[in-house]
Amino acid sequence: MAKQNYDALASKIIELGGGPENIEKVIHCITRLRFYLHDEKKANTEAIQALDGVAGAVYNSGLGQYQVVIGPAVADVYDCVIKQLGTDAAGDDAQEAATSAAPKSEGPTSFLDLIKKGFQTLIGTITGSMIPVIGLLAAGGMLNGFLAILSEPSLLGWISAKSDTYVIIQSMAMAPFYFLPILVGFTAAKQLRSDPLVVAAIGAFLVKPEMAAFVNVKHVEHFMGISLNANFFGLPISIPSYAYSIFPVIFAAWLARPVGNWLKDHLPASIRSIFQPLFTIFIVGSVVLVVMGPAIIAISAAISFLINQLLQFNYAISGLLIGGLYQVLVIFGLHWMVVPLVAQEIAQHGQSNLNALINFTMIAQGAGALAVAFKTKVASLKGLAGSSALSAFAGITEPAVYGINLKYGRVFWMSNVGGAVGGLIAGMLNLHMYGFTGSLIGFPSFASAKDNPNNLWIFCLAAVATIIVSFAMVYFFGFKDSDTQSVKAPVAKKNVFKEAVAEEK
Numbered sequence: 052m053a054k055q056n057y058d059a060l061a062s063k064i065i066e067l068g069g070g071p072e073n074i075e076k077v078i079h080c081i082t083r084l085r086f087y088l089h090d091e092k093k094a095n096t097e098a099i100q101a102l103d104g105v106a107g108a109v110y111n112s113g114l115g116q117y118q119v120v121i122g123p124a125v126a127d128v129y130d131c132v133i134k135q136l137g138t139d140a141a142g143d144d145a146q147e148a149a150t151s152a153a154p155k156s157e158g159p160t161s162f163l164d165l166i167k168k169g170f171q172t173l174i175g176t177i178t179g180s181m182i183p184v185i186g187l188l189a190a191g192g193m194l195n196g197f198l199a200i201l202s203e204p205s206l207l208g209w210i211s212a213k214s215d216t217y218v219i220i221q222s223m224a225m226a227p228f229y230f231l232p233i234l235v236g237f238t239a240a241k242q243l244r245s246d247p248l249v250v251a252a253i254g255a256f257l258v259k260p261e262m263a264a265f266v267n268v269k270h271v272e273h274f275m276g277i278s279l280n281a282n283f284f285g286l287p288i289s290i291p292s293y294a295y296s297i298f299p300v301i302f303a304a305w306l307a308r309p310v311g312n313w314l315k316d317h318l319p320a321s322i323r324s325i326f327q328p329l330f331t332i333f334i335v336g337s338v339v340l341v342v343m344g345p346a347i348i349a350i351s352a353a354i355s356f357l358i359n360q361l362l363q364f365n366y367a368i369s370g371l372l373i374g375g376l377y378q379v380l381v382i383f384g385l386h387w388m389v390v391p392l393v394a395q396e397i398a399q400h401g402q403s404n405l406n407a408l409i410n411f412t413m414i415a416q417g418a419g420a421l422a423v424a425f426k427t428k429v430a431s432l433k434g435l436a437g438s439s440a441l442s443a444f445a446g447i448t449e450p451a452v453y454g455i456n457l458k459y460g461r462v463f464w465m466s467n468v469g470g471a472v473g474g475l476i477a478g479m480l481n482l483h484m485y486g487f488t489g490s491l492i493g494f495p496s497f498a499s500a501k502d503n504p505n506n507l508w509i510f511c512l513a514a515v516a517t518i519i520v521s522f523a524m525v526y527f528f529g530f531k532d533s534d535t536q537s538v539k540a541p542v543a544k545k546n547v548f549k550e551a552v553a554e555e556k
Contacts, residue, residue, distance in 0.1 A: 054462050055430075057124065060318045061131035063120060067102075070094030077140050079121075079129040086117040104128070106535075122535050124431055177382060177453070180239035180301055183227035185435070185454035187227040187234070188447065193438065194494045196445025203488075203495055228447070232257050232293055232300040239304035249328045250437030253336050257293035261290055264308045265290040278348070288341055289348045298383050299343040307335050346437045354380065355392055362404055367478035370408050374474020377412040393487065407484035407497075409509075411473030411517045414490055417443030419466030419520035420451040423459070423530050425522075432535060444491040469521025476513040482506065 065071060068086055073094075088094060091110045094117050099108040121128050133141045198220050202210045210217050227234065236254030240247040256262065268280040272287060279287035293299055314327045361369045370378040380389065389405070396403035416439045424436035434457075439451040456463040462534040476482075483506055486496030497510040 055124070057104070057128045057131045058135070060102060060130055061135055061437045064099060064103055064105070064128075065132060065135060066093045067098045068117065068416065069120075072543050074136060074140060077129070077132055079125050083120040083121060083125060084129060086119070086133065087115065088117050094470030095119055099406045121428055122432075124429075139494055142376040144294070148555060151166075168318045169509070175240070176305075177303060177323060177457070178244065178296065179242045180235050180304070181297065181453035182458070183238045183451070184227065184231070184234045185439070185450045188231075188442070188450045188453075191224045192445050192447025192450060193444030195447060196441070198224060199445070199488060199492050202537070208240075218347050225398075228449070229260060229294045230254075231295055231297060235297045236300040239301045240307065241260060243304045243308055245308035246311055246331065249311065249331050250300065250304045252328075252332055253303045253339065256332070256336055257296075257299065257339070263292060263294065266292045268522065274499055283337070283340060287403070289339065289345045291344055291347050291351070296347075299339050299347070302343055303335050303339050306338060307331055310334050311405060351389075355389060356391065358405065358461060359392060360555065365478075366404060366481065367475060369404075370411075370474030370476070370478030371471050372404070373408045374411050374469030374477075376465060377409055378416055378448065378452060378470065379462070381448060382457060397485075397487075401466065402485045404483065404485040406483045406487065406489060407477055408474045410489040410493060410510075411477060411513060412470040413446060413448050414514055414517045415470030415473065416448045416456055416463075417453045417467075417490065418469055418518040419462050419525045419529065420455045422522045422525035423455055426471050426526055426530055427535075429535055446488060446490040446492055448490075459530055459534045461529040461534075464519045465524035467518075469517045470525050472520045473513045476516055477509065480513070482509045482513065 061441070064084070065074065069088060069090060073089050075089055078085045086094075094108075096108050096110075099105055099119060102532055104124070105119060106122055108118065110117050134452065154310060198210070198217065201207050202212050202217055210220075232254035233251050234254075236250040236252075238249045240250035265281045268361075272279045276435075279289055281288050281290045311331045312328060314330055318326055319492075339538065358369075358373065361372065389409075391401045393406045393409075396405060420436045420443060421440035424433050424440060427433050427436065436455050439454050442448075443451040452463065456466055481503060482497070483503060484493075484496050487495065488496055491514065494507070494510060498507045503509065
């Protein structure tokens with residue numbers, strides 16, 4: 052759908068909020084407009100709540116804000132409000148005040164509460180950093196899917212995979228993924244209030260070709276199973292491939308703020324503009340290399356070992372567990388570290404059981420996003436969910452995972468139920484996969500009678516079961532439109548809106 056005109060809605064909100072003279076500042080978050088009013092009693096809450104396009108309104112005394120819940124279109128409505136009020140009504144000062152004015156919570160009361168709170172904060176940071184680039188990832192995923200159809204000999208076969216045209220189009224499609232650390236570095240820095248350009252530069256440094264070349268260095272030393280493929284000031288370190296990864300650069304965005312602020316406070320103003328970013332890039336980049344690189348390698352090695360042992364133990368059980376949990380690795384960018392296992396299986400045996408199971412986790416996340424697209428009445432969310440589902444069916448799940456499913460937590464886990472069912476069926480019927488391309492677009496990778504004459508039909512059966520289960524679980528149990536008012540907030544049986552306000556503070 053084309054972008055809607057929200058001028059009329061913005062005008063009514065301003066009028067019912069006491070008029071332009073009653074509004075000092077206005078900012079917005081992911082779902083609501085936040086007004087700083089001279090007199091909150093002049094706002095007609097009942098009338099504002101009755102407006103078409105408004106999901107709720109309340110005055111938050113703790114923040115000193117009058118909050119109007121809009122939903123996914125909040126940025127468009129905000130632009131119209133600012134256009135009518137003037138740019139003096141907007142500003143970073145208000146955003147800073149909103150953050151600093153938030154009352155401190157009393158803190159978790161137990162170790163489990165601490166773990167839960169930390170995990171929610173981490174997921175919120177990850178999704179908040181990814182949402183601005185979801186459109187790019189969805190576009191890249193769909194373009195890559197179309198390219199697969201055009202180049203696959205068993206489909207159209209119009210473009211040779213060895214042609215320059217193929218290379219150029221694939222580069223267009225995959226550029227947002229390869230340079231994801233740069234894009235996410237910028238957006239994560241904006242969310243965590245560090246310098247976006249500095250963190251983006253750190254992301255660029257991580258994916259620079261010379262850095263990527265360390266991964267292929269031969270004759271390296273090893274320490275506790277970790278390849279020490281580089282030397283930094285005499286210290287042997289391990290440098291993994293940072294392309295497609297997000298967690299290291301989010302960590303960089305988090306660390307860049309205190310480092311940058313300290314440098315700002317202690318460097319003379321005359322040299323600050325050059326030496327503050329210089330030292331921030333060097334210090335934060337060095338910590339990422341020395342700490343995050345080995346950590347990623349160690350975690351990935353442990354995950355690869357466990358997956359390999361599980362596959363050797365029982366294929367059906369492996370399908371159930373990997374199908375249900377593999378997409379958790381995608382959240383942290385650790386899924387790329389499993390690729391060597393798939394490559395090794397195909398090189399040694401001509402097929403990969405692991406890749407066959409991973410395939411259904413992609414289909415499951417796509418089906419979950421598709422269920423949201425069918426159920427939601429929010430036009431912008433319907434469009435995003437639909438495109439994200441197509442991208443997942445084309446083998447790229449990041450738009451669905453970060454943009455829809457993980458954002459509305461139950462959608463992610465309900466989708467995983469379908470992945471577990473598909474993986475279980477694949478394992479029980481001994482499904483084989485003979486290529487890398489996965490999800491629905493990768494069905495030619497199952498078309499072989501070498502090991503099982505019914506292999507393709509087994510894939511179809513497991514894929515249909517995955518789609519049905521994931522779609523049904525999300526449609527009936529995983530999502531409702533009220534979730535858009537309270538992203539990741541606990542939903543009470545009564546007064547959902549107040550719970551959402553309390554959580555967002």
